[in-house]
Amino acid sequence: MEDQDDRIRRRAHQIWKEEGSPEGREYSHWLRARAEIREEDANTITQDIRKAAQLDRPH
Template sequence: MDREERIKRRAYEIWEREGRPKGREQEHWDQAVQEIEAEGSESERGPVAPDPTEPDTNKPGG
């Protein structure tokens, strides 16, 4: 699937999630672009190791 198709699908998901509002197509498209680009840059970097200086909020007392 090409980049534009992924953005289109993501924008549609955002639109549905927000209750299908009218007149916000550009806002949803822009948000989808940001999300897709963020995902792309994450996959290019590979797995991200947790920052050892930050407390682990998933553990009790963390």
């Protein structure tokens, strides 16, 4: 499994490139990337909980 810091680093780099590679925005890109990754992870967990709840229901 990929380390969360690696995921954030890759996303921050992608954001940096999308914004035209500006200087001095590293921290801003890191924070944005971290927020996006956390949101992705939260959505995945929510989906997993919903799937598990559906499996637990009697048919």
